[in-house]
Amino acid sequence: MSKGILVDISLCIGCESCMEACRTANGLKPTSQRRLSPDNYVIVENLEGDVYYRHACMHCEHATCVSACPVAALEKTELGPVIWHAEKCMGCRYCLQACPFQIPTYEWHNPVPSVRKCTMCYDRIVAGGQPACTEACPTGAILFGEREDLIAEAQRRLREEPGKYVQHIYGVREVGGTSLLYISHVPFEKIPFLARNLSVQEPLPELTWRVLSKIPNLVGFGGVFLFGVYWIINRRIKLERMAKENQLEAKEDFIEELPPEQLDSEE
Amino acid sequence: MKLNALGSRLPRLTFWRGLLFALWILGAYVAVIRFTKGLGAVTNLRDDFPWGLWIGFDVLCGVALAAGGFTVAALVYIFDAGKKYHAIVRPTILTAFLGYLLVIVALLFDLGRPWNIWHPIIMWNPHSVMFEVGWCVMLYTAVLALEFSPVVFEKFRWRWPLRVMRSLTIVLVVAGVLLSTLHQSSLGSLYLIVPQKMHPLWYSPLLPLLFFISAVGVGLAMTIFESFLSHRAFRKELELDVLTGLARGVILVEVIYLTVRFLDMAGRGTLSFAFHPTREAGLFWAEIFLMSVVPIVIYSVPKFVVHRTWLFWGAVSTVVGLVMNRLNVSITSLEGWGGAYFPKWQEIVVTAALVATGFAVFEWVARNFPIFPREETAEEAALAGEKPAYA
Ligand code: SF4
Numbered sequence: 140m141s142k143g144i145l146v147d148i149s150l151c152i153g154c155e156s157c158m159e160a161c162r163t164a165n166g167l168k169p170t171s172q173r174r175l176s177p178d179n180y181v182i183v184e185n186l187e188g189d190v191y192y193r194h195a196c197m198h199c200e201h202a203t204c205v206s207a208c209p210v211a212a213l214e215k216t217e218l219g220p221v222i223w224h225a226e227k228c229m230g231c232r233y234c235l236q237a238c239p240f241q242i243p244t245y246e247w248h249n250p251v252p253s254v255r256k257c258t259m260c261y262d263r264i265v266a267g268g269q270p271a272c273t274e275a276c277p278t279g280a281i282l283f284g285e286r287e288d289l290i291a292e293a294q295r296r297l298r299e300e301p302g303k304y305v306q307h308i309y310g311v312r313e314v315g316g317t318s319l320l321y322i323s324h325v326p327f328e329k330i331p332f333l334a335r336n337l338s339v340q341e342p343l344p345e346l347t348w349r350v351l352s353k354i355p356n357l358v359g360f361g362g363v364f365l366f367g368v369y370w371i372i373n374r375r376i377k378l379e380r381m382a383k384e385n386q387l388e389a390k391e392d393f394i395e396e397l398p399p400e401q402l403d404s405e406e
Numbered sequence: 407m408k409l410n411a412l413g414s415r416l417p418r419l420t421f422w423r424g425l426l427f428a429l430w431i432l433g434a435y436v437a438v439i440r441f442t443k444g445l446g447a448v449t450n451l452r453d454d455f456p457w458g459l460w461i462g463f464d465v466l467c468g469v470a471l472a473a474g475g476f477t478v479a480a481l482v483y484i485f486d487a488g489k490k491y492h493a494i495v496r497p498t499i500l501t502a503f504l505g506y507l508l509v510i511v512a513l514l515f516d517l518g519r520p521w522n523i524w525h526p527i528i529m530w531n532p533h534s535v536m537f538e539v540g541w542c543v544m545l546y547t548a549v550l551a552l553e554f555s556p557v558v559f560e561k562f563r564w565r566w567p568l569r570v571m572r573s574l575t576i577v578l579v580v581a582g583v584l585l586s587t588l589h590q591s592s593l594g595s596l597y598l599i600v601p602q603k604m605h606p607l608w609y610s611p612l613l614p615l616l617f618f619i620s621a622v623g624v625g626l627a628m629t630i631f632e633s634f635l636s637h638r639a640f641r642k643e644l645e646l647d648v649l650t651g652l653a654r655g656v657i658l659v660e661v662i663y664l665t666v667r668f669l670d671m672a673g674r675g676t677l678s679f680a681f682h683p684t685r686e687a688g689l690f691w692a693e694i695f696l697m698s699v700v701p702i703v704i705y706s707v708p709k710f711v712v713h714r715t716w717l718f719w720g721a722v723s724t725v726v727g728l729v730m731n732r733l734n735v736s737i738t739s740l741e742g743w744g745g746a747y748f749p750k751w752q753e754i755v756v757t758a759a760l761v762a763t764g765f766a767v768f769e770w771v772a773r774n775f776p777i778f779p780r781e782e783t784a785e786e787a788a789l790a791g792e793k794p795a796y797a
């Protein structure tokens with residue numbers, strides 16, 4: 140079953156306990172930077188006043204990064220987390236280019252660079268635990284569980300306090316669904332990294348698959364077409380020549396240079 | 407010392423030669439920094455702008471400018487365009503082959519873990535456009551090497567490999583055309599997955615088709631352009647009727663391109679963006695004019711399409727326009743999302759060094775191998791040419 144995290148923006152108090160827990164759990168270096176980076180897997184962003192929201196990998200159901208990676212170094216696991224396999228990666232950075240949430244970061248100053256992003260603490264989940272961040276959150280603003288259960292819980296909250304919440308669960312449909320689900324008391328249009336994909340309902344990998352899936356036909360028909368044209372044109376030429384010289388050419392030679400026999404005799 | 411020894415065959419230390427060596431030294435310096443300190447030390451790449459000049463120019467433009475190889479091969483061997491075109495086959499195949507080799511070198515610079523460049527062979531993800539791109543680069547480079555091999559066999563008079571290659575010609579040409587079609591279009595497909603990141607003037611579901619058509623157009627233009635360079639460098643006779651034929655081809659292809667591009671934009675309602683007074687709109691029109699409109703206009707004038715000066719400038723315009731198009735797709739259109747990007751000087755140096763290397767290797771091969779038709783072999787051209795190459 141696929142796990143997920145429910146983020147309730149109205150409950151986040153901006154204490155950054157999750158960031159601290161993440162740093163410890165993943166052995167990230169302390170940094171003063173306030174943006175996603177190889178040493179920041181998750182950021183608690185301050186939107187306005189006392190509104191804070193979590194900014195990290197969404198662990199998409201049809202992850203764009205996974206579909207983009209040429210060597211399958213990124214993997215959408217059965218359990219939900221999207222993880223990266225160092226030994227496969229060739230560093231093309233198509234995952235950074237393709238991610239609709241601009242999540243993966245790169246070690247630009249490392250001669251053996253890694254793609255770095257939140258892993259939803261995959262190892263801890265495999266071991267039966269939960270991510271360090273959800274464990275650390277003192278208010279329940281981030282909740283770990285089965286994605287299905289979390290959707291039900293979100294629906295319950297929206298139903299019980301209709302005046303408080305925007306009536307939308309972000310992540311059920313967006314970019315084909317994400318393991319991270321957001322509910323909020325401020326409009327999603329205001330939250331930059333979410334707003335950009337509010338209108339994107341279809342999984343983005345579809346856009347490239349539509350073209351990629353045509354390749355076998357293109358090669359098949361293209362090959363037949365090209366050989367066909369070649370055959371027809373050359374047959375005509377052959378016939379013309381046969382008529383002219385009234386003799387059979389044993390073999391056609393389509394190289395413009397002289398054959399080696401003649402080359403030699405010329406010297 | 408070494409230069410003097412070669413002096414009888416190669417031009418002396420000309421300006422271009424000096425520039426080449428300077429670029430090589432700078433390039434080597436940048437390479438050392440890049441492979442010890444990481445990409446960030448020599449590029450302006452960052453998380454929200456992961457592809458820069460090396461992908462935008464070296465790879466996207468490099469592959470497109472190599473399109474003459476499959477275009478001319480198809481014209482000559484499949485569509486049997488006529489005997490006169492045979493003379494340009496080998497130079498265009500050589501250009502394409504060198505182009506692809508340089509693309510691979512550029513990739514070795516650009517990939518974060520270049521020692522894993524072969525991974526797509528055994529680690530498959532058919533859902534990735536980049537996977538397709540990787541396979542196309544590998545296979546088409548191999549096809550180009552085989553297409554070029556008769557030149558080497560001929561030089562050393564290896565008869566039976568030559569005979570084998572000849573019997574394979576048509577198979578190789580068809581494979582090359584198919585692989586090129588896939589590769590040229592797949593470079594456009596790469597951007598299909600980021601509809602919300604790109605400027606509407608450049609994002610289109612038809613990007614693969616547009617990349618393919620414009621590659622065919624610039625393939626023809628590059629062949630014209632390169633005939634002029636060979637003419638200057640090797641005092642090679644200009645086959646004006648051949649170039650005129652190619653120029654007429656450019657008209658046809660660019661008209662198709664403009665039709666598809668504008669119908670697509672009109673159909674999706676993005677045309678209005680071209681009339682806003684923005685930097686993007688300016689670059690869009692510059693690209694459209696240089697790549698398509700200018701050559702169509704020039705080559706449509708009967709007097710110009712047979713005139714060497716106009717033939718040359720029409721081709722230059724197409725090439726410059728194509729370069730703008732690829733840079734617009736890969737850089738300009740994404741700046742609205744990722745912020746402004748301009749390459750560091752180190753990125754420019756590596757690119758310039760690769761281009762210069764391409765010219766230099768072409769010159770060396772052309773002087774030492776039977777690239778041009780028999781009446782002007784390399785030796786004869788060298789004997790006749792006291793004039794330094796490309797000067
Ligand atoms: S948010 Fe980006 S990095 Fe995370 S799974 Fe989705 S596409 Fe991949």
Ligand code: SF4
Pocket residue numbers: 207208209210211212213223227228229230231232233234235254
């Ligand atoms: S950078 Fe690595 S993980 Fe990302 S798409 Fe390329 S090969 Fe895959």
